[in-house]
Amino acid sequence: MSTEPETTQDAEPGTPGADTAADAPEPTGEDVDRADPSPGDGDGSGDEGTEAGDGTEAGDGTGAEGTAPAEGAAQVSEAAAELAAQRVERERIERRKAEKQAPIEAGGKLSGTAADLLAAVRAVESGEKPVAIAFREPDPAPRRAAPEPARQPRPIVTPAAPAPGAAPEAVAAVRAVLAGAGAPETLAAQVVAVLGEGADDRLREDPWQLLRVPGVRPEQADGFARTLLGAECRPDDERRGTALTVWLLEQAAVAGHTALDAPALTAALSQRSVPDPDATVQSALAEGEALAFQDATDTAPPAPAAPDDTEEPQEQPVRILIGLERYALAEESLADGLARLMNSVPKQDGSAAEWERAAASAPRSAGELIRAVAAHGLVLHTGGEASRSEAAALLHAARALGLRGWAAAHTSGGRDGFAAGHGAADGAAEHPTDGAAPEAATVAGLLSDTEGPGRDAEGALDLDVLVVLDAPQLDVETAAMLVESLPDGARLVLSGDPGVLWSAGPGRVFADLLAARACPQVASRTPDPGPIGELVSGIGIGELNQVEAPGKEVVIVPVRDAGEAVHRTVQLVADSVPRAIGVPAEQTQVITPGHGGAVGTRALNTALKERLNPGPGRFGGFDPGDRIVHSPAPGRALPGHVVKADAEGLHLDCSGAPVVVPKERVEQTVRHGWALTAHQAVGLRWPAAVVVLPGDAAAALTRPWVYTAFGRAERHLSVVHGVEQALPHAVAEVPQKPRTTRLQSLLKAQTPTTG
Helix, strand or coil, X not given: CCCCCCCCCCECCCCCCCCCHHHCCCCCHHHHHHCCCCCCCCCCCCCCCCCCCCCCCCCCCCCCCCCCCCCCCCCCCHHHHHHXXXXXXXXXXXXXXXXXXXXXXXXXXXXXXXXXXXXXXXHHHHCCCCHHHHCCCCCCCCCCCCCCCCCCCCCCCCCCCCCCCCCHHHHHHHHHHHHHCCCCHHHHHHHHHHHCCCHHHHHHHCHHHHHHCCCCCHHHHHHHHHXXXXXXXXXXXXXXXXXXXXXXXXXXXXXCCCCEEHHHHHHHHHHCCCCCHHHHHHHHHHCCCCEEEEEECCCCCCCCCCCCCCCCCCCCCEEEEEECHHHHHHHHHHHHHHHHHHHHCCXXXXXXXXXXXXXXXXXHHHHHHHXXXXXCCEEEEECCHHHXXXXXXXXXXXXXXXXXXXXXXXXXXXXXXXXXHCCCCCCCCCCCCCCCCCCEEEHHHHHHCCCCCCECCCCCECCCEXXXXXXXXXXXXXHHHHHHCCCCCCEEEEEECCCCCCCCCCCCHHHHHHHHXXXXXXXXXXXCCHHHHHHHHHHHCCCCCCECCCCCCEEEEECCCHHHHHHHHHXXXXXXXXXXHCCCHHHEEEECCCCCCCCCHHHHHHHHHHHHCCCCCCECCECCCCEEEECCCCCCCEEEEEEEEECCEEEEEECCEEEEECHHHHHHHEEECCEECHHHHCCCCEEEEEEEECHHHHXXXXXXXXXXXXXXXXXEEEEEECCCCHHHHHHHHCCCCCCCCCHHHHHHHHCCCCC
């Protein structure tokens, strides 16, 4: 077993580290409580609760005494434009909310489905009816084409500088309320941004509204309320219960869930000293702060009753889910949009023969993909890094047929790598293409109109075929915006590796679609090459195999403790890998389980900076030449390096794009980037990767983390191994942690299941 790259041995990799909150298990009450993403990160190597809401760690340092990132930077950028697009989406949701009936008071004015659900919840909790009977509904209506959603073009909005948009007098009024109760005055701008004008009066009337500010924890809101209310502050205050319900659902979203089982939510409320959790949930439902849903359990349907059986047939069990309207609307919008795409593609478009000729001339897997896309509006394509050649072949074939085809990747690095590596796709040479690279953009750039084909007169993306690479990274809100942006007749291909970590945001869109089997699925037969590809492919099916690595492609570096792990990591990046493998330090990426702890990103970045780019760090700890990761929004990680610092702020180069981060935003949105977490690294690859597996991460290892971390290396993988047998156990027995979502059941209600 090798301890240096220059000593070639068979590879038996070490262990990766802790998983992230984005992949947290379906929460019990305790799980929901732990999903809090407040940016203290914790000291454990896993840093559970931070990496998901912060696949980019954007919120670090924004606890109750910090400040939330302001909306946008001083110039238009891909990330800032994405935020603008998201604001437009929020406005659309608010318009939908405004079209509903008048505000609901204590459940007395509920009607229709909402009233039925609330009555059913109460009936089940009182024991009056069993769950299946209380939630009986008529059979779903026959499948129909989803209506075309109303669209509006999303213009690029130049974001304001990070100064708060609220009036100074509103911020001053809130600051006075906070100061009078002993709360940090620095929260004033955030409070106004969240609660709007009149925020000071809202805080006086309901101090627990402070809990809506990102980073504020329940105990801090309770302390604020005690100061303001005095003896009137009680644990059973209805205002407290409603605020905690919303907060717990938000924390569940940080952990990846779009809804929670009602028992999990009530258990979490009990842990927060809410005396009557059931009544609290009912109150939140009646006030419209949360919504109730029913979801059929995954049990076999009951056998039909005999013809002469007079008893009522047994109903399929269902579970009660509680969620926030924001994610409910996103999942429902996504399901409607996907159904629209599946129903809107013409069965005969006059090009069947051309599609077949393109498929016949392509390699086997690419040909299967082309045939599926020819006849269907939605196709799922699964495979590893090598399968991207099949997506490129599809886009080349579409171009040869006169169609407008684009690819969209999760990161700018993924976009550039795809375009650069597939200028003449295999199997496309016989088609009259110019050999140019496929058109590619990032998902964020596509939605914000800073990249891509632009919009047509109706506000839809002006394209015919869209291939979304890195599809597992789509959260439910981004996916809904993307699908709503596609015109009728467009073909959508969601392509990605189902073995990698899921999205940083809520939902598991790609996995839900695969499980629903509502559209064709094409599995790539193109294996990832070399020893690294062989190793990662085995991990994907739960096997940790030894692989032959004659070119030192995979090397194990065993360590005994945290100090040795840090020392060996620095040695590998700065000396061994450049000397033995020929990959310079700037092209070698360190991946570790979490941000905190003795071998987290903070400790490793400190050690790597001292060795590779020492300096005084005069601008927020940064110097020109430092490798960084910029986090303009939660779930976004833009690797780059520092160019300079001046009065404007910290000047960065992120994949060739200049970015200026104002001084007041540096601490919240920029970190050193020699070492990243696996969630920050997903969607990117480097010539060499050093995966650090400290001993304290053993209990949190999962197969997806191992698969993702090891798969970031192209030519060389070094594994700093400190967890002994925890790695093979994780690969064989610890799969992706479940998330509670509704998309699969929504799709099944609208579309038939394919074989």
